[in-house]
Amino acid sequence: MSQTQLEAARAGQITQAMRQVAQAEGLEAESLRRAVAAGRVAIPANPAHANLEPRGVGQGLSVKVNANLGTSPDRADMAEEKAKLDAALEAGADAVMDLSTGGDLKAIRAQVLANSTVPVGTVPIYQAAVKVTGEDRGIVDLTADEMFAVIEDQAREGVDFMTVHCGVTLSALERLRSEGRVTDIVSRGGSFLACWMVANKKENPFYEQYDRLLEILRAHDVTISLGDGLRPGCLADATDRAQITELVTLGELTQRAWDAGVQVMIEGPGHVPLDQVEANIKLQKRLCHEAPFYVLGPLVTDVAAGHDHVACAIGGALAGWAGADFLCYVTPSEHLALPGPDEVYEGVITTRIAAHAADIARGRAASIQRDREMAEARRRMDWDRMMALCLDPKTARAIRSGSMPAEEEVCTMCGKYCAVRLMRDYFRPGEK
Amino acid sequence: MSQTQLEAARAGQITQAMRQVAQAEGLEAESLRRAVAAGRVAIPANPAHANLEPRGVGQGLSVKVNANLGTSPDRADMAEEKAKLDAALEAGADAVMDLSTGGDLKAIRAQVLANSTVPVGTVPIYQAAVKVTGEDRGIVDLTADEMFAVIEDQAREGVDFMTVHCGVTLSALERLRSEGRVTDIVSRGGSFLACWMVANKKENPFYEQYDRLLEILRAHDVTISLGDGLRPGCLADATDRAQITELVTLGELTQRAWDAGVQVMIEGPGHVPLDQVEANIKLQKRLCHEAPFYVLGPLVTDVAAGHDHVACAIGGALAGWAGADFLCYVTPSEHLALPGPDEVYEGVITTRIAAHAADIARGRAASIQRDREMAEARRRMDWDRMMALCLDPKTARAIRSGSMPAEEEVCTMCGKYCAVRLMRDYFRPGEK
Numbered sequence: 072m073s074q075t076q077l078e079a080a081r082a083g084q085i086t087q088a089m090r091q092v093a094q095a096e097g098l099e100a101e102s103l104r105r106a107v108a109a110g111r112v113a114i115p116a117n118p119a120h121a122n123l124e125p126r127g128v129g130q131g132l133s134v135k136v137n138a139n140l141g142t143s144p145d146r147a148d149m150a151e152e153k154a155k156l157d158a159a160l161e162a163g164a165d166a167v168m169d170l171s172t173g174g175d176l177k178a179i180r181a182q183v184l185a186n187s188t189v190p191v192g193t194v195p196i197y198q199a200a201v202k203v204t205g206e207d208r209g210i211v212d213l214t215a216d217e218m219f220a221v222i223e224d225q226a227r228e229g230v231d232f233m234t235v236h237c238g239v240t241l242s243a244l245e246r247l248r249s250e251g252r253v254t255d256i257v258s259r260g261g262s263f264l265a266c267w268m269v270a271n272k273k274e275n276p277f278y279e280q281y282d283r284l285l286e287i288l289r290a291h292d293v294t295i296s297l298g299d300g301l302r303p304g305c306l307a308d309a310t311d312r313a314q315i316t317e318l319v320t321l322g323e324l325t326q327r328a329w330d331a332g333v334q335v336m337i338e339g340p341g342h343v344p345l346d347q348v349e350a351n352i353k354l355q356k357r358l359c360h361e362a363p364f365y366v367l368g369p370l371v372t373d374v375a376a377g378h379d380h381v382a383c384a385i386g387g388a389l390a391g392w393a394g395a396d397f398l399c400y401v402t403p404s405e406h407l408a409l410p411g412p413d414e415v416y417e418g419v420i421t422t423r424i425a426a427h428a429a430d431i432a433r434g435r436a437a438s439i440q441r442d443r444e445m446a447e448a449r450r451r452m453d454w455d456r457m458m459a460l461c462l463d464p465k466t467a468r469a470i471r472s473g474s475m476p477a478e479e480e481v482c483t484m485c486g487k488y489c490a491v492r493l494m495r496d497y498f499r500p501g502e503k
Numbered sequence: 504m505s506q507t508q509l510e511a512a513r514a515g516q517i518t519q520a521m522r523q524v525a526q527a528e529g530l531e532a533e534s535l536r537r538a539v540a541a542g543r544v545a546i547p548a549n550p551a552h553a554n555l556e557p558r559g560v561g562q563g564l565s566v567k568v569n570a571n572l573g574t575s576p577d578r579a580d581m582a583e584e585k586a587k588l589d590a591a592l593e594a595g596a597d598a599v600m601d602l603s604t605g606g607d608l609k610a611i612r613a614q615v616l617a618n619s620t621v622p623v624g625t626v627p628i629y630q631a632a633v634k635v636t637g638e639d640r641g642i643v644d645l646t647a648d649e650m651f652a653v654i655e656d657q658a659r660e661g662v663d664f665m666t667v668h669c670g671v672t673l674s675a676l677e678r679l680r681s682e683g684r685v686t687d688i689v690s691r692g693g694s695f696l697a698c699w700m701v702a703n704k705k706e707n708p709f710y711e712q713y714d715r716l717l718e719i720l721r722a723h724d725v726t727i728s729l730g731d732g733l734r735p736g737c738l739a740d741a742t743d744r745a746q747i748t749e750l751v752t753l754g755e756l757t758q759r760a761w762d763a764g765v766q767v768m769i770e771g772p773g774h775v776p777l778d779q780v781e782a783n784i785k786l787q788k789r790l791c792h793e794a795p796f797y798v799l800g801p802l803v804t805d806v807a808a809g810h811d812h813v814a815c816a817i818g819g820a821l822a823g824w825a826g827a828d829f830l831c832y833v834t835p836s837e838h839l840a841l842p843g844p845d846e847v848y849e850g851v852i853t854t855r856i857a858a859h860a861a862d863i864a865r866g867r868a869a870s871i872q873r874d875r876e877m878a879e880a881r882r883r884m885d886w887d888r889m890m891a892l893c894l895d896p897k898t899a900r901a902i903r904s905g906s907m908p909a910e911e912e913v914c915t916m917c918g919k920y921c922a923v924r925l926m927r928d929y930f931r932p933g934e935k
Contacts, residue, residue, distance in 0.1 A: 144918035145908045172920050200920065211929070248930075253878040255926045262922035266929035304923075305878030306863065306871070345824050345864035371820065371860040373874040373881075376889065377898035381816050381856050388803065388817045392777050406881075406889075407899055408906035409915040424813050428803040431738065432777035439738070442805040446685040446737030449805075449838075457808065457838075466809035467839055474840035476577045483841040486576035488604050488632065490694035491736075494687045497643070497698035498680075 075292040076116065078332045080108035088116045092127035097437060106131060110325070111361045113334040115166070115190040115294035119229035124188045126165050128336060129363035133435060134391040134426035135165035137192070137365070137399045138419050140183065146409045147174030149182060156186055158412040162419035162463070164400075166232075168192040170259075172201050180228065190231035192296060195221045196260045210263050211270035218276055219283060226291035233293055234338060235284060236261045236300035237277040237324050238317040241268060243301060247313040254304035257341075261300020281324060285331040294334040296365060297321045302341030305373050309343045310351060322358035336363045336397065339390075343369035348386055352393035365397040366390045379405035380418050384425040391429025398422050420463045427462065452480045452491060507724040508548065510764045512540035520548045524559035529869060538563060542757070543793045545766040547598070547622040547726035551661035556620045558597050560768060561795035565867060566823040566858035567597035569624070569797070569831045570851050572615065578841045579606030581614060588618055590844040594851035595894070596832075600624040600666075602691075604633050612660065622663035624728060627653045628692045642695050643702035650708055651715060658723035665725055666770060667716060668732035669709040669756050670749040671696045675733060679745040686736035689773075693732020713756060717763040726766040728797060729753045734773030737805050741775045742783060754790035768795045768829065771822075775801035780818055784825035797829040798822045811837035812850050816857040823861025830854050852895045859894065884912045884923060 079086050085100045089107060092114055093100040106112040112129030128135050138159035142152060152171070159167050169183045169191060176198050183191055199221045200210045222233065239261050247255060256262045264275050277284055288295055301317040303309040321337050328335045337359045343351055348369060355364045369386035370379060383401035391398060402410035402418035410418065430438035441460060448456035454471070461467045474483045481489040495502075511518050517532045521539060524546055525532040538544040544561030560567050570591035574584060584603070591599050601615045601623060608630050615623055631653045632642045654665065671693050679687060688694045696707050709716055720727055733749040735741040753769050760767045769791045775783055780801060787796045801818035802811060815833035823830060834842035834850035842850065862870035873892060880888035886903070893899045906915045913921040927934070 143915055144920065145915040146906065146918075172917070197920075204919075210925070244930075253875065254882050254923065255930055257922050259917055259920055259922045262925045262930075263920075266925050269929050305874065305881070307875045307878055345820060345860050372856060372863060373877040374859065374892055374894050375856045376893050377895045377902055378852055378856055381813055381853050382860065384813050385817050385820045385857060385860055388777060389821065403898075404902055404906075404916070407902040407914055407916075420810055421813050424804060424807045424810055425817060427806065428777050428814065428817055431804060442737065443685065443739045445805040446739055449737070450686050460806055461808050462806050463809045466835075470809055470836055470839040474578065474836075482839055483575055483577040484836070484839075485604070485691055486578075487636075488576065488629075488691055488695075490689050490691045491686065493642070493694045493698050497701050498676075498687055498694075 075289055075332050075334060076107055076114045077110065077329065077334050080104045088114050088125040091125050096127065096132050098131065103127065110329045110335060111363070113294050113336050113363050115192070115231035115334065117226070117229045117231045117291055117293055119227065119291065120184055120191060120231055121229070122188055123190065123231065126190055128397045130361060130396065132396065133438070134395070134429045135397045136419060136422045136426050137166040137168060137397060138164040138415055139168045139170050139399065140415065141168070141170035142173040142179060143409050144173040149174070149179060151411065152179055153182060153186065154412040155415045156183055158416040159419055160189065162416045163423055164189060164419045166190045166192060170194055170197060172197050176201060180225070184229050192232040192234065193225055193230050194234040194260045194298070195225050196236070196263050200263050211267050213267060215276035215280065219287070222284065223287050226287055226293045230293060232296050232336065233288070234260060234296045234298040235277050236264050236298035237275065237281055238297060238320040239264045239275050239300035240278050240320060241274050243313060243316050243320065244268060246316045247301060250311050250313045252311065252313065253307045256300060257304030258298065258300045258302055260298055264300060281327060282331070285328055285333050288333045289331055294336060295328055296336045296338055297324055299338045299340065302339065302367065303343065305342050306344050309340060310347050314340065318355060318358055322360065325359045325362045336365045339364055339366040339395070340369045341367055342373060343371065343386060345371045345389065348389045349393040352390055352395050356394055363396040364394065365399065366395045367399045368401055370401065376406045377403060379403065380421040384421045387422055387425035388428045391426055392432040398426055423462050450491060507721055507764050507766060508539055508546045509542065509761065509766050512536045520546050520557040523557050528559065528564050530563065535559065542761050542767060543795070545726050545768050545795050547624070547663035547766065549658070549661045549663045549723055549725055551659065551723065552616055552623060552663055553661070554620055555622065555663065558622055560829045562793060562828065564828065565870070566827070566861045567829045568851060568854045568858050569598040569600060569829060570596040570847055571600045571602050571831065572847065573600070573602035574605040574611060575841050576605040581606065581611060583843065584611055585614060585618065586844040587847045588615055590848040591851055592619070592621065594848045595855055596621060596851045598622045598624060602626060602629060604629050608633060612657070616661045624664040624666065625657055625662050626666040626692045626730070627657050628695050632695050643699050645699060647708035647712065651719065654716065655719050658719055658725045662725060664728050664768065665720070666692060666728045666730040667709050668693045668696050668730035669707065669713055670729060670752040671707050671732035672710050672752060673700060673706050675745060675748050675752065676700060678748045679733060682743050682745045684743065684745065685739045688732060689736030690730065690732045690734055692730055696732060713759060717760055717765050720765045721763055726768060727760055728768045728770055729756055731770045731772065734771065734799065735775065737774050738776050741772060742779050746772065750787060750790055754792065757791045757794045768797045771796055771798040771827070772801045773799055774805060775803065775818060777803045777821065780821045781825040784822055784827050788826055795828040796826065797831065798827045799831045800833055802833065808838045809835060811835065812853040816853045819854055819857035820860045823858055824864040830858055855894050882923060
């Protein structure tokens with residue numbers, strides 16, 4: 072291909088993707104182009120992903136939501152994966168990641184790419200790991216060439232963004248060991264690389280041969296999502312020396328990717344107490360020169376298993392308000408099992424609530440207006456309009472129709488004692 | 504009765520209730536006594552509530568969670584109310600409110616008081632309203648004596664705290680009208696009083712005869728929860744002149760209640776955007792001289808119907824971190840229907856996550872320790888211990904047992920590619 076979105080933007084060109092994103096966001100295309108040129112916005116849009124409707128991630132745009140999909144060795148079913156993708160799209164995900172590690176990975180990915188209208192991300196090292204373990208070798212027996220081969224394959228197939236844990240370096244691992252963490256590494260890709268490095272006594276190939284990686288990504292305009300392999304896996308490990316060391320490295324790698332014409336996002340924690348969330352966002356924005364920040368949660372407690380989507384929404388809302396651009400969802404199954412379609416739906420909706428609350432706090436006019444229209448519909452007791460304005464009309468309708476009041480105007484919470492109606496009748500009689 | 508907790512504390516006496524609360528919170532009884540004497544902590548404990556295990560609400564204590572129960576005209580079933588109470592207690596609610604407006608209110612309240620080991624609250628004006636509408640009169644036909652009679656009855660029966668909307672004054676209503684709100688009043692009790700005042704062209708009896716109210720409450724040590732009848736019902740109305748005018752009045756009434764020996768909590772919003780939550784808490788603490796703050800949410804968006812418990816958890820976590828003491832839950836049914844037992848359970852757990860996240864951010868050692876122990880259990884892959892440490896073991900166990908991995912040590916999210924196990928085997932081999 073000729074140019075990445077970043078290169079085109081730098082050359083002063085407004086691409087079709089930029090126009091589509093600008094329109095969706097209610098921005099001038101030229102101001103979006105400048106943000107892409109500066110690296111503050113990424114548009115993950117591999118030209119080989121045929122039916123993609125591009126989305127932008129970054130400063131000045133609405134906060135986006137990603138849904139992690141994919142099989143595991145214990146649970147690999149093509150039909151279920153299709154149902155999960157459908158659930159994510161129905162719930163309004165802005166991106167999906169296929170994180171499969173079970174079944175026919177290439178076929179599953181092809182199914183996702185063929186059916187996803189939103190950007191598709193992967194963590195290519197997973198496929199490399201599955202390949203070697205299927206050959207009765209271990210993850211530590213992978214060769215660097217095998218790792219790069221998977222990246223090239225997936226780039227050619229049309230993957231829009233890839234998580235690569237380039238910041239898991241030997242020196243970061245040394246810092247991790249000396250830090251004395253409770254949970255060393257909980258990132259799957261990060262642990263694969265760390266174990267490979269320890270077993271082989273070698274530097275991370277994605278760090279050592281970073282230019283080789285960038286060359287492949289640039290050729291297909293794959294956005295690199297610089298993975299945080301050392302993200303904290305519990306509150307006790309949050310914002311520690313290991314995590315921040317990796318982040319400093321990711322800042323250096325951001326600049327090198329931009330120099331090579333590759334679009335960048337930075338991945339962030341993880342498990343972070345409420346009072347450290349804002350600092351994490353400000354730090355990333357400074358160290359990575361305003362590159363889009365993609366946070367995995369953050370979860371604000373470790374003891375919410377079964378409801379970790381809620382712990383994630385709390386942290387995500389705060390992170391988005393502080394400047395995070397892209398929230399990775401968590402489902403009620405997190406820390407317990409692979410989610411099914413219902414959990415995927417719930418996870419996306421919950422994270423969209425967090426993203427929307429953050430957009431409002433950041434002053435985004437369209438988001439504020441939506442809530443105002445909902446309030447006006449409530450005042451008018453206009454149920455059709457209320458349902459249309461809900462983030463999840465399907466669930467809202469089901470709850471209401473499962474418990475209908477005697478008088479259709481109100482609801483069964485208060486029935487004839489509805490405060491809104493009383494105020495209309497007594498406080499503002501005659502007004503609409 | 505002889506003395507309220509507040510009067511006893513001022514007299515230098517450590518009551519049995521203070522001892523129980525101090526032990527539950529890991530505090531010295533004497534330091535708790537000082538906080539009660541200063542009004543910074545309330546212990547809602549009506550001596551007539553026989554099987555009560557007292558809880559404290561306020562500064563220096565863990566953040567507490569309330570579950571609203573009760574019937575409505577459209578849905579009134581004693582057995583369902585019992586199931587809702589059981590669900591709230593099983594989920595770990597620290598208090599419940601019986602907000603019934605349908606069926607035999609006295610019998611329902613008796614059932615709650617007999618079966619609740621946690622403090623029970625009510626909004627007495629509801630019963631007065633139900634009584635007159637049952638007599639073919641309207642709410643506006645109530646007499647002040649009828650309003651006070653209900654309060655005296657409920658105090659005698661053992662209700663531990665009562666919401667009374669004393670701050671809905673004629674001058675506040677004038678300010679409300681001139682403010683130009685989107686949703687004038689969404690508080691049910693607030694709307695009853697406002698309509699009564701407008702129709703009768705009279706001042707709020709609970710404001711005008713506040714001393715009479717305090718005398719009843721003092722005699723039974725009922726904690727007054729000064730209701731926020733003018734709380735915002737949507738983000739557009741948050742933190743406006745009407746709301747703050749009422750809060751200033753509540754500050755004055757706090758001082759008068761303390762002077763009369765009555766324990767006080769202050770109720771707060773409502774619907775508040777993320778970026779206004781902290782200001783709301785700081786303002787209440789200053790205007791009401793550190794009286795315990797009981798927030799109803801706050802919901803950080805208006806468009807989350809079907810998932811308002813999540814919007815509430817986001818706002819509640821932030822509020823708790825900023826200093827709110829007591830979070831009123833919201834269920835997935837909010838704005839749509841009266842909740843059933845399952846929604847009550849979900850609402851309590853979700854709000855407990857918010858309260859726990861706030862406790863951690865406020866530096867509460869026991870809360871931080873619980874999460875640390877969970878992280879250590881995860882590192883050891885000790886599933887029994889993980890389940891024991893969960894806020895909701897029941898749901899966590901159900902999710903895990905619904906999707907069991909081939910190897911029991913891990914879970915179906917990653918199966919044999921478990922990062923925690925890889926790190927144990929390669930990064931720290933030989934360590935426990």
